[in-house]
Amino acid sequence: MIHQLIEKQLRLAVASIDPPVDPQSIQVVICQESQYGDYMTNSLMGIARQRKLNPRQFATEIKARLELDEYCESIDVAGAGFLNFRLKTEAIGQVLRQAIANGDSLFEKAIHPRTYVVDFSSPNVAKAMHVGHIRSTILGDCLARILKLLGHKVITDNHLGDWGTQFGKLILGWKTQLNQAQLEIDPISEMERIYKSLNAACDADPALYESAKRELANLQAGDEANLAIWKRMISLSQIQFDQIYSRLGVVFDHTLGESFYNGRLKSLVQDFTSSGLAHQHEGAVKIFFDDLPELKDHPAVIQKNDGAATYTTTDLATLEYRLQHWQPDEIIYVTDGRQQLHFKEVFTAFQRWMPGHRIKLNHVWFGSILGEDGKPFKTRSGEVVKLSELLNEAEERAQKVVAEKNPNLDQATQKEIARVVGIGAVKYADLLPNRQSDYVFSWDKMLSFNGNTAPYLLYAYTRVRSIFRKLAETGEAFESTSMPEKSRLEAPEEIKLAKHLLNFGFALQAVIADWRPNFLCNYLYDLAGFFARFWEACPVLKAEPPMRQTRLGLCALTGQVLKQGLEALGLETTDKM
């Protein structure tokens, strides 16, 4: 991409300076104000300051050393010492022509691919997946997709909640009040029912609570009957998870739940104790962080006074397993922001456990989904919203709109479009806000055709497809090599669209730098906007060659980037809407 050539030239120009400059400190970015240029750097000002040079004079000297005539129409020193670059339209055309001819993507793959483990979704066995799981699932899947697109090795792992105290009550309930018929019809609801029922009963009757604890102890001791029930609950739950993941298009390489690490927990506690990293305290085993102000008052419990491990223990064992088996460069944990303290503890404990290990651990946290009243998102009756029902409603609402806007399509096509649009709308609405902020869930907003929404972007894509459909009807085909050498970008709408196409890679990089897909959402929204304006102003099929070929080329690349970008977000596309 051209901005990388500019950056390279800048680094070269600065390289001869003594004392030497860190090349990484020179960055070329998109110029926000197009009146100044297409790209700019403000890095020279910082260097000039350090060396007590006049910033404008320094920028002027560097400018003189650049050999960018082939790509830049102008290079200007501006303001306090900015360097602004305006691209030659011929150079832009050349990049686009090559991309079409070679089938290249408009972004660069990673030069040094890394290995990432992405830990996300993590629903609980014997419970319905609900709105509380969508952000982790959608965000984690999206990050995994983008890392893969950029050429990294990605391992996705679903760390199921398949172990814990709830199984005492569940097993007791299963033995005493299971309704087999209901279990056949709707296993999740039946398991939720017996859990709720036992939970209430145990609160009222301490003796019953003791029985539940005995069932749990038996399970943990390896009692065969209890193990069989537990396994059955997992497999029934997995069927439900698979249905949801299939609808969402989410795939896991591994599903290693908490229980997978049971065998390691005791010895891990032992390791921590014997190496002095953890200490007995009030009957429990804890790791203290007296030297860290934020964790000073929050020792991590790795063994409770009843001898059981905690999720901190499990997370440490999980981390160890992943290191040993997958050798990742980084692990990404995608969870609710409320677990920040927990992950601080785990990460800090890990550093002490394996000091000097160079793995990078990222807690990618997100805010809550709120209802229109600003309180946590619930159904009208105050229940948690089940994910399956949420997706159903999304498809139903989308279906109504499709039927209204495009009644001529047959039923099956309408339904398929509604599925793509409905699921896409939910995903996009989830990825669009800054992940760290809470957002208000609104059907009307996410299904609107105006504004930064999935339907708007998907519609832009169908417009591209529509042009190529029309082209095919005339018996012509878009030759991939047919964007002619003499073709030129002329209309301002063509040039703006073309320039924006060059910046796809910036958006992908920005996502990875901060684990924030909303940068890609915003890029695609801008792209769809530039394309819409191009569409209004620049007839494609009615244009004369070579302009016609140029415009077809722009359409082809816009379609390509929209599709790649939407798929990177986890959205499917459709040719008609």
Next chain:
RNA sequence: GCGCUCGUAGCUCAGUUGGAUAGAGCAGCGGAUUUCUAAUCCGCCGGUCGCAGGUUCGAAUCCUGCCGGGCGUACCA
């Protein structure tokens, strides 16, 4: 109390990590369709970026203090 986080247009939110004149959508007002899908596009209106200091060429962004929300602060996950 302590910790994390947020406060930007009437509403819902962006703002690529310190850049140039703070942007969208909705709502409100006004335009555009013999046309490749108008599920669209264009224009107008709308701001003391919570408040007060500080850092510097330059602050919505960084530091301090205050005000106001949310969350966390379990031997739950």
